[in-house]
Amino acid sequence: MLKSGPAKKVSIYVGEDHQYHGQSLYAAILDFLFYRGISGASVVRGIAGFGADHHMHTMRIERLTENLPIKIEFVESAEKVEELLPKLRQLAGTGLIEVQDTLVVKPSEESAEHAAKEAAAVSLKSEGKAKLMRIFIGENDKWHEKPLHKALVEAMRANDIAGVTVYQGILGYGANRRIHKEGALHLSHDRPIMLSVVDDEAKLRAFFPMLDGMVQQGLVVLSDVDVIKYTHDYAGEERRKKARP
């Protein structure tokens, strides 16, 4: 969070048409600043200008928008700027980067609502060891007339397993050596399916007998995972709703 006092103001000049790995360069720089926790940044588009190549960029002539100059500007502490500069240098390519001393008289503030939301989210993070179970089956495998993957998800819900995700593959083969693949227009129903389940080992092991009865062909593997969990805070949400009628 930016505080009042001395700080640095950084301006980066690039062309609107400049690209960085298939994305417009200024958007890539803005994304970089956003995800590196910069307090704020602005992008302004110039209406005309020229740079090191002495080529005039303007929208006066018929070629409507021709690589107009773009300026990305942000204010941060000296340390943070120092930390980001190497990557910015690389991102900016042929563009110009300027750093000037500035004085923050009043930092911008987060809205109270947003700050409360952040605080609630952080408090719900929990970490620990768990097991990841992956089940490989086919899309047209059935269990009691029902698609097996659907039945498995229902069975897991009924057994209070924390969560499961079903993935659809595009090609594969397994125990029966038969190739499973999607047909033209994705209409085939013989694609490989993988279910990924995370919970404590005891919970998963208790589910094995059930699983054994349901999976007639396929592969089930287990591996260790570290869980970093973010859960929805139902209790906290209720409290906040009551506090704000």
Add this chain to the structure above:
Amino acid sequence: MKLGLAKMLRIHFGEDDKWKDTPLYRAIVEKCRELDIAGATVFRGIEGYGASTLIRKPHHLLSFSHDAPVMVSVVDSDEKIKKLLPHLDEMVAEGLIAISEVEVIKYVHQNGVRS
């Protein structure tokens, strides 16, 4: 493949990567079958980036346009996986290969357990 400890290999690359004019993911699955590896599954992602840091995504609604990220997941014994690795080295020009330890708790087909 026996029950118990085994290795899981995951290979990440792009959907339009090729090996000798066939899609790389298909070539890898064929190679796995040729080496009698227990199983391989190909998944298509919806967005991602990798070694080249290029954002890969299928931009077309009907996903006819390519270059979505692709992941091939292979499970077999350590020994079998080691046999596959030199081939992958040759085939995967750009991408990521990761190995992890897994415990196989079930591996069956309709006529009973294979080993």
